[in-house]
Amino acid sequence: ASTGNILTNEDLTARNTVTSGTVAAKNLKVDNLTNDGKISANGNLLAKDIKNTGEILTNGNLTAKNVSSMGDITVVGKVSADSLKSSGSLRTNExxxxxxxxxxxxxxxxxxxxxxxxxxxxxxxxxxxxxxxxxxxxxxxxxxxxxxxxxxxxxxxxxxxxxxxxxxxxxxxxxxxxxxxxxxxxxxxxxxxxxxxxxxxxxxxxxxxxxxxxxxxxxxx
Incomplete structure (x- = not known):
């Protein structure tokens, strides 16, 4: 779990990520992502399960199995999911x-x-x-x-x-x-x-x- 900042110009890979702080990386690959803060990927975001009540921004594609979001998701690339439940805002250019x-x-x-x-x-x-x-x-x-x-x-x-x-x-x-x-x-x-x-x-x-x-x-x- 992270309440602080994780900032890297390289790829970030993790199994379970729970954050209420800021995570910024080139490409982000996680199994289970729970976000109450701000996540920024300069490339792609790949995850199994995403639970979002914060903000997710990716300049590439967002690919996940299950997405549940009450927050904001902005994707410059494509969004692909097996299931999507959204009560916030989701925007994609693709x-x-x-x-x-x-x-x-x-x-x-x-x-x-x-x-x-x-x-x-x-x-x-x-x-x-x-x-x-x-x-x-x-x-x-x-x-x-x-x-x-x-x-x-x-x-x-x-x-x-x-x-x-x-x-x-x-x-x-x-x-x-x-x-x-x-x-x-x-x-x-x-x-x-x-x-x-x-x-x-x-x-x-x-x-x-x-x-x-x-x-x-x-x-x-």
Whole structure:
């Protein structure tokens, strides 16, 4: 455990690191990282488990098995994790890739894509300059992306896409808006669904709200 400062221009490798002070290194490799202070890596940060209530800054990539953060994480490179739970802020200039589940109660911003192999649970903000993809997605917060491609989508919040939104099943009580198309197998909405192009439902459409489009609403079911 460290409450002071660890500063090195070289790589730092450790098994378990608990810090409420400052750690700065070229590349940082640890098994279990618990941070309540400030960690700065000029290169990459590699860890198995990260628990963060402080600040993490890396100029390279951040790669971990499990990430749980109530603090701030800023990454110039890519972020890769098996699971991510964030109630703080996470920013990356590259892709955010999650092999498992993604829980967000804070603000996540990425300049490129967010790719999630598991489910997404969002009560915060997910702001993506590129594309967002995931499995079953439940959101009562805000999602903004270029394209949104997920399996089942349950929205009680606000979802906007600069291009298209594609899902298997859509359950909506909030607002969904796409500059392009909205496409789903089935849709049940009591909220608002807007598209500048077509809204396509290949199966069943249940609408107690507003479906608005500049072009066509196509329902096959």
């Amino acid at each position: 892709d955010l890739s999650i092999n498992g589940k993604f829980d967000n109660d804070g603000t996540v911003e990425t300049s490129k894509n967010v790719a999630v192999s598991g489910d997404i649970n969002n009560t915060g903000k997910i702001l993506v300059s590129g594309n967002l993809s995931g499995k079953n997605t439940v959101s009562s917060g805000v999602i903004a992306s270029k394209n949104v491609v997920v399996d089942n989508l349950k929205n009680d919040g606000k979802i906007t896409a600069g291009e298209n939104i594609t899902a298997k099943k859509v359950t909506n009580t909030g607002d969904i808006a796409a500059a392009g198309t909205v496409s789903s197998d089935d849709m049940a909405t009591s909220g608002t669904v807007k598209a500048n192009k077509t809204v396509t439902v290949s199966g069943k459409l249940e609408n107690d709200g507003t479906v608005e489009t500049a072009e066509d609403v196509k329902v096959s079911g």
